[in-house]
Amino acid sequence: MSVKIKCVTKELPNFSRTTAEIIPFLEIWLEGQEERFIRKVKKIFENAEVDKRYSIMDPALVFEKTSFEDKNDIYCKEVIKLGEKVLDKALKKAQWSPDELDFIITVSCTGIMIPSLDAYLINTLKLRQDIVRLPVTEMGCAAGISGIIYAKNFLKANPGKKAAVIAIESPTATFQLDDFSMANIVSAAIFGDGAACVLLSSDEDDEGVEILAEEMYHFYDNIDMMGFKLTNSGLQMVLNIEVPNTIASHFDTIVHPFLEKNNLKISDIDHLIFHPGGKKIIQIVEDLFLNHGKNIDDTKEVLKLFGNMSSATVLYVLERFIDKKPEKDSKGLMLSFGPGFSAQRILLKF
Template sequence: MEQVRIVSVAKQLPKHHRKTSDIIPFVNLWLSGQEDRFRRKVVKIFEGAGVDHRYGIMDIEEVFTATSFEEKNDIYVREIKQLGEQALQKALIKADWKAGSLDFIITVSCTGIMIPSLDAYLINTVGLRNDVVRLPVTEMGCAAGVSGLIYATNFLKANPGKRAAIVAVESPTATFQLDDYSMANMVSAAIFGDGAACALLSSEQHVEGPKILGEEMYHFQDATHLMGFDLTNTGLKMILDPAVPEVISSHFPKIVHPFLKKHGTSIEKVDHLIFHPGGKKIVRTVEELFGKLGKNIDDTREVLRAFGNMSSVTVLYVLERFLEKNIKKGEQGLVLSFGPGFSAQRVLIEW
C-alpha cells in the first residue's frame, strides 16, 4: 500500500475582520425591535461564545443589510473564487510545487451555491492540467475538511506517485438570516466566521510531512435533524440542534477507541489532538473527555478564539498550527471533525 503524506497546509484570510466587541453594537441595533430580555440573552451568547475575532467576505454593514439570496450568493461566488485561488497558490509555494503537477483537486464549501464549482475556475486561474481529476464536496458542512483529507488519501493510496489538493472555502456570514430569530441563527451568528485553506497531499516517495496511518467516517443513525441548512427564499437557513454536544459525548468512545485500535494504537499513545472547534460547548465536551488523560486541545480553542468556526475550513487551520511545530518523529495526531449527517470524520497521522 502506498504511503500518503500531508505536505503543506496554508490558510487565506478574507479581507474584512472585526472583534466580537465591535459586532455587538450591530447585534443590539438588529434586535432593537425584539424583547429586551431576548436581546440581552443574545448579546450574552456572543460574549460567551469563545470567539474574540472573526473574518468575513463582507463588511459588517453588508452582513446586517437586508438583501436577497441572489445578492448574497453573488458576493459569495466572487469572493470564494479569489480566496480559493490565493489559498491554493500559498500552499503550492510552501510545498515548492507547480500547479500543473496536481493530479487531483477537491474543493469544499457548503455556504453558497456555484455551478460550475470552484475547482473548474481554479483550473483556469491557477493553471491546472486539463486532465486533473475534480471532486467538489458541498453538503458535508463542518466535517468536510476532514472528508476532503479522506477522499484525497483514498485516491492517492490507489495512485502511487500522485499529488492532490484540498481547497476549502467557507462564508457562513453569507448564510446569516436577518429575519430568523431562532436560537439556531443566534448561536451560529455568534460562533461562525469566514475563511479559506488548502492542504496538499502526496503519494510520492521521498516527500516530507506527517504520514496518514488511517482514515474513516463514522455515521450516527437517525441523526439527520441535528445540523444542516434549510434552503429558503432568503438563503440557507441554519439548523443547529442544542443536543449536538451531548450526542457527540455519548458516541465519543465508539468514535475514537475502535478506530485507533484498528490502526494499532490507542488514545494514550496519540500525542496531538487536531480537533475541529465546532463551538465552545463542543470544545468543553472534548476537553472533559480527554483532560483526564493529560491531553490538551489548546490549538483548537485558540483557532476558535481568533477566527471563529469557519465550517469545513477550521480543522485545516488547526492542522496548519501543528505542521508549523517542531514535532518529534514517531509522534501521532488524531484529526477529527463533526458535521451534518450526523457524522464524525477521523484521520490518524504520524510524524
C-alpha cells in the same frame, strides 16, 4: 506506499471585526425585540469564546436586508479570490508548480456555484487539463477531513501523484436577518469566514505528515441534528442544542475502536487536532480528553482567533501543529463532526 500531507496554508477574507465591534450591529438588528431577549443575545456573543472573526463582506452588509441572490453573488466572487490565493500560497510553500497536481478537491457548504470552484482554479492557475476534480458541497464542518480522506484514497490507488484539498466557507453569507431563532443566533455568534488548502502526495520523494488510517462514523437517527435548510432567503442554519451531548454519548465508540484497529490506545496519541465546533462542544470534548491526560489548546485558540469556519477550521488547527514541527514519529488524531450526523477521523504520524 504511503500518502503524506506536504503542507497546509490558510487565507483570510479582507473584512474582520472583534466581538466587541459586532455588538453595536446587534443592537440595530434586534431593535424592537424585548429587552430581556436583547441582553440574552448579547451575552451569547460575549460568551462564545470567539474574540475575532473574518468575513467576505463588510458586517454592515451582513446585517442589511438583501436577497439570497445578492449574498450568493458575493460568495461566488470572493470564494474564487480566496481559492486562487490559498492554492497559490500552498503550491509555493511546497515548491510545486500548478501542473504537478493530479487531483483537486474543493469543499464548501455555505453558498451555491455551478461551475464549482475547482473549474475556476483550473483556468486561473492553469492547472493541467486532465486534472481530476471533485467538488464536495454538503458535508458541512466535517468536509475538511472528508476531503483529505477522498484525496488519500485517490493517492493510495495512484502512486507518484499529487492532490490539493481546498476548503472555503462563508457562514456570514448564510445569516438570516428575519430569523431570531437560537440556531441562527448561536451560529452567528460562533461562525466566521476563511479558507485553507492541504497538499498531499503519494510520491516517495515527498516528505510530510503520513496518513496512517482514516475512517468515517455515522450516527443513526440523528439526521436533523445539523445542516442547512434552503429557503427563499437563503441557507437557514439547522443546529440542535443536543449536538454536544450526542457527541459525548458516542465518544468512546468514535475514538477507541478506531485506535484499536491500528493497535493504539488514546495514551499513544500525542496531538489532538480537533474541529472547534463551538464553546459547548469544546468543553465536552475537552473534559472527555482530559480524563486521558490530553488537551485541545490549539483547537480553543483557533476558535478564539477566527471562530468556527465550518470545513476549513480543523485545517487551521492542523496547520498550527505542522508548523510547530512536532517530534518525529509522534502521532496525531484529527477529528471533526458534521451533518448526517457524522464524525470523521484521521490518524497521523509526524
